[in-house]
Amino acid sequence: MITLRGLTKRFGATTAVDALTVDIAPGRVTGFLGPNGAGKSTTMRMVLGLDRPTAGRALVGGRAYRDLRHPLHEVGALLDAKAIHPSRSGRAHLLAMARSNGIAARRVDEVLATVGLDDRAAAKPGRTLSLGMGQRLGIAGALLGDPGVLMFDEPVNGLDPDGVRWVRHLMRSLAAEGRTVFVSSHLMTEMQLTADQLVVIGRGRLLVDAPVDEVIAGSAVAVRVRSPHPDGLVALAERLTATGASISSAAPDELTVTGVTADRVGDIAYELGVRLHELSAHGASLEQAFMELTADSVEYAGVPAGGDTR
Ligand SMILES: Nc1ncnc2c1ncn2[C@@H]1O[C@H](COP(=O)(O)OP(=O)(O)OP(=O)(O)O)[C@@H](O)[C@H]1O
Numbered sequence: 001m002i003t004l005r006g007l008t009k010r011f012g013a014t015t016a017v018d019a020l021t022v023d024i025a026p027g028r029v030t031g032f033l034g035p036n037g038a039g040k041s042t043t044m045r046m047v048l049g050l051d052r053p054t055a056g057r058a059l060v061g062g063r064a065y066r067d068l069r070h071p072l073h074e075v076g077a078l079l080d081a082k083a084i085h086p087s088r089s090g091r092a093h094l095l096a097m098a099r100s101n102g103i104a105a106r107r108v109d110e111v112l113a114t115v116g117l118d119d120r121a122a123a124k125p126g127r128t129l130s131l132g133m134g135q136r137l138g139i140a141g142a143l144l145g146d147p148g149v150l151m152f153d154e155p156v157n158g159l160d161p162d163g164v165r166w167v168r169h170l171m172r173s174l175a176a177e178g179r180t181v182f183v184s185s186h187l188m189t190e191m192q193l194t195a196d197q198l199v200v201i202g203r204g205r206l207l208v209d210a211p212v213d214e215v216i217a218g219s220a221v222a223v224r225v226r227s228p229h230p231d232g233l234v235a236l237a238e239r240l241t242a243t244g245a246s247i248s249s250a251a252p253d254e255l256t257v258t259g260v261t262a263d264r265v266g267d268i269a270y271e272l273g274v275r276l277h278e279l280s281a282h283g284a285s286l287e288q289a290f291m292e293l294t295a296d297s298v299e300y301a302g303v304p305a306g307g308d309t310r
Contacts, residue, residue: 006056031195072145131158202297219289232274
């Protein structure tokens with residue numbers, strides 16, 4: 001269990017983490033989401049005692065990191081895949097970690113096997129490791145002490161599709177063993193497949209703490225409309241806006257409508273005599289739910305390509 005209580009971190013005028021109170025429970029994968037700069041890494045660093053909270057507490061199994069008697073046995077983390085000495089091999093890196101924490105050397109071979117690094121890969125010096133190999137090595141380090149709590153910051157960065165699938169299965173099996181698995185990612189589709197629970201933050205504040213299914217169900221279903229008559233679409237957009245729907249348009253012959261059913265859009269188009277070439281409802285996704293949830297908290301919102309939001 002990871003317990004955050006009023007957790008706050010300020011860097012000068014920037015509030016990176018703002019009074020975050022949440023429990024990350026064992027036995028499931030909790031996805032940690034938020035736009036760039038939302039405060040995910042800072043939160044994880046505070047759990048590991050690498051950053052000191054300005055206020056509040058971050059506890060692992062009810063205790064602050066500095067009070068853990070055998071930290072590596074209680075919490076394992078992958079924060080920065082490149083955190084290995086450039087001239088040291090992956091195996092030597094893990095052996096040093098094992099030695100300084102009273103862990104048997106054979107455990108190094110076990111975790112190397114678990115993450116799929118063979119003898120040759122484990123003998124390579126840190127500077128020659130690819131990002132993907134660095135991620136696997138970092139995960140091996142997190143698993144070394146067989147801890148009950150695991151945190152992974154962007155673990156699939158730099159992995160190929162096989163690697164991404166492997167991480168997904170690993171996270172799920174670690175949670176199935178009853179461990180607490182807290183994982184941040186920018187890949188929404190991946191999170192949709194991996195996580196049971198989601199914690200979403202924006203500008204350091206908690207936006208959502210709920211099961212993945214609930215978060216997705218809460219997002220709007222979008223209706224796509226295409227017509228060969230752009231003027232008709234403008235009239236349709238005006239009428240739909242007047243009924244409270246939200247409209248965006250990526251091209252003159254296309255609208256995306258939320259806040260109203262596809263049937264209603266079809267009825268209004270019929271009343272206005274607008275000929276349609278497409279009227280389709282698109283299921284809610286985590287990607288869309290995330291955009292809706294964090295719309296007010298993105299630091300640098302991009303303008304959608306070709307987007308003309310009315
Ligand atoms: N050491 C630091 N000194 C000053 N500001 C910092 C420091 N570390 C983080 N910040 C700021 O705190 C905020 C949160 O950063 P953080 O890296 O925790 O976000 P994040 O959610 O992990 O972002 P990303 O998804 O881009 O990795 C940002 O505005 C960042 O610039």
